[in-house]
Amino acid sequence: MAQQTLSSPHLRGALTTARVMQLVLLATVPGIIALTWHFGIGTLLNLAWACSFAVALEAAMLRLRKRPIGFYLSDCSALVTAVLLAVALPPAAPWWLIAVGMLAAIVFAKHLYGGMGYNPFNPAMVGYVVLLISFPVQMTAWVPPRESGALLGAMEAIQRSLALAPQAQIDAVTMATPLDLLRQNSALLIEDLWQQNPQFGQWGGAGWEWVNLAFLAGGLFLLQRRIFTWHAPVAMLAALGLMAALFYDGGSSASGGSPLFHWLSGATMLGAFFIVTDPVTSAVSTRGKLIYGAAIGVLVYLIRHWGNYPDAVAFAVLLLNFAAPFIDYYTQPRVYGHGATRPAEREKS
Amino acid sequence: MAEEVNYRELTFNGLWKNNPALVQLLGLCPLLAVTTNVVNALGLGAATLFVLLISNLAVSLIRSIVSDAIRLAVFVMIIAAAVTCVELLMQAFAYELYMILGIFLPLITTNCIILGRADGFARKHGLLPSAVDGVMMGAGMAAAMIVLGGLREAVGTGALFADMHLLFGESARAWRIVLVDGYQSFLLAILPPGAFIFTGLLIALKNLINDRLAARAVPATPSPVTDRRVRVTGQIS
Numbered sequence: 001m002a003q004q005t006l007s008s009p010h011l012r013g014a015l016t017t018a019r020v021m022q023l024v025l026l027a028t029v030p031g032i033i034a035l036t037w038h039f040g041i042g043t044l045l046n047l048a049w050a051c052s053f054a055v056a057l058e059a060a061m062l063r064l065r066k067r068p069i070g071f072y073l074s075d076c077s078a079l080v081t082a083v084l085l086a087v088a089l090p091p092a093a094p095w096w097l098i099a100v101g102m103l104a105a106i107v108f109a110k111h112l113y114g115g116m117g118y119n120p121f122n123p124a125m126v127g128y129v130v131l132l133i134s135f136p137v138q139m140t141a142w143v144p145p146r147e148s149g150a151l152l153g154a155m156e157a158i159q160r161s162l163a164l165a166p167q168a169q170i171d172a173v174t175m176a177t178p179l180d181l182l183r184q185n186s187a188l189l190i191e192d193l194w195q196q197n198p199q200f201g202q203w204g205g206a207g208w209e210w211v212n213l214a215f216l217a218g219g220l221f222l223l224q225r226r227i228f229t230w231h232a233p234v235a236m237l238a239a240l241g242l243m244a245a246l247f248y249d250g251g252s253s254a255s256g257g258s259p260l261f262h263w264l265s266g267a268t269m270l271g272a273f274f275i276v277t278d279p280v281t282s283a284v285s286t287r288g289k290l291i292y293g294a295a296i297g298v299l300v301y302l303i304r305h306w307g308n309y310p311d312a313v314a315f316a317v318l319l320l321n322f323a324a325p326f327i328d329y330y331t332q333p334r335v336y337g338h339g340a341t342r343p344a345e346r347e348k349s
Numbered sequence: 350m351a352e353e354v355n356y357r358e359l360t361f362n363g364l365w366k367n368n369p370a371l372v373q374l375l376g377l378c379p380l381l382a383v384t385t386n387v388v389n390a391l392g393l394g395a396a397t398l399f400v401l402l403i404s405n406l407a408v409s410l411i412r413s414i415v416s417d418a419i420r421l422a423v424f425v426m427i428i429a430a431a432v433t434c435v436e437l438l439m440q441a442f443a444y445e446l447y448m449i450l451g452i453f454l455p456l457i458t459t460n461c462i463i464l465g466r467a468d469g470f471a472r473k474h475g476l477l478p479s480a481v482d483g484v485m486m487g488a489g490m491a492a493a494m495i496v497l498g499g500l501r502e503a504v505g506t507g508a509l510f511a512d513m514h515l516l517f518g519e520s521a522r523a524w525r526i527v528l529v530d531g532y533q534s535f536l537l538a539i540l541p542p543g544a545f546i547f548t549g550l551l552i553a554l555k556n557l558i559n560d561r562l563a564a565r566a567v568p569a570t571p572s573p574v575t576d577r578r579v580r581v582t583g584q585i586s
Contacts, residue, residue: 096533100535108546130537133536133537133540134535134536134537134538135533135535135536136536138533
């Protein structure tokens, strides 16, 4: 039966993939500015490397796969992947580290699975996890924030970015992140820990809190432009806050830190508004988004508190990427006029 | 039994066209688990080859006196006996490697290639063809393992042929070749995900070479696919 094409004046959204990606890029700007202010120009160097590698690899893969290069490059999705990975890496990361990360993200996580829109896993997070488990030393070498008075100089940052700095010098100017400090210390009062280490700030890590607030601002901008709905980020933040509140004992460093600390540390806000909301790899139904976000929030806390890695957002997101189709299957919205049976039961009857 | 066996085809089947690791995707567990470097791959590859040869020979010998109903049990007994021999031999002559390979040596018993060749080939063929088939299938498996082990070792550590003294005595200690000086070891290649990624890349490479060869050769008449098995990456003959 041929369906007649309806010609009524349908509303057409002005949002193309390229437009969405450009808005996402725009929304990362406050976060990038905050990172640069607090951790030096290393973040900008990361961005430069990551973007050039991403465009080169994307073009190479498109050529190999015989797809239109200009069309797919201009949708900026490779740049979004590059930016998300670049801000997640330690500032002034050596260029080869970024190259390997982009290779894993663009070639393996994206194009080998079929390219834009077909990847089951978030490419930036795949790149991050590949780097984290392969190069733990480089990946945990965070430069000290401005507040500690040991901000990385511009020349030094360029040296490190070109992988020319000697190892001793790298060790001398890196610091454990606040999340690491809190995990490794279990016999102090939170207040003492805060006073002993310059990495802690007002509510979370020094610098980190502003970076997270900046990403929150970017995320709220995207929310206001209706790039995504509020469900997944809010569910993730709520679940993370709830877990932190449940396991927080109010003052000793043996427990996991206050909800505010978790909200404003590490990659929480970046994850909540830029990673969890990825339209390709997350659940799509409204209930599904709530479940997806909440599970990520719970996992982030579990891995941060009991895991061995500096942050947990990437692992939590990848695990839930696995589960997203499953979540979608069980949260299919009821079709208007039909009963509340699930598709599996309908098939049986 | 007067049977026409094309030994060239047996060889080509085992090493390339019907390669147990890259086409039949059998024995993936040891393939993925132990191929972290060349010496492990070589050790387990040789052990598999040996077991395959012994079991094919034994199965071919007794093929007319074992009834179909109990044949699988008998085959498994034969394979288990051969595996035990290999295990004891390795324990005697390459103890450190034996410790490294650990559970994967006894697990050769459950390797599908061996039972598959016993039931699929040796049961129906004479002594010599069975032996050739066993050696070639084993060599195909071992070759795939060694290539995979070499790739993972090179990418993971920037060197090749480390620890060869485990298999070839003290003089082999110097065989290690450093490919890149000051290489930052890439752990992922040595960890389990690296095994999957590199196996996938090897299969892709094999398919690519096949396509190139097919494109160069005269286009033959297409033969209908008779085998409906799901877990194959090429066409099983």
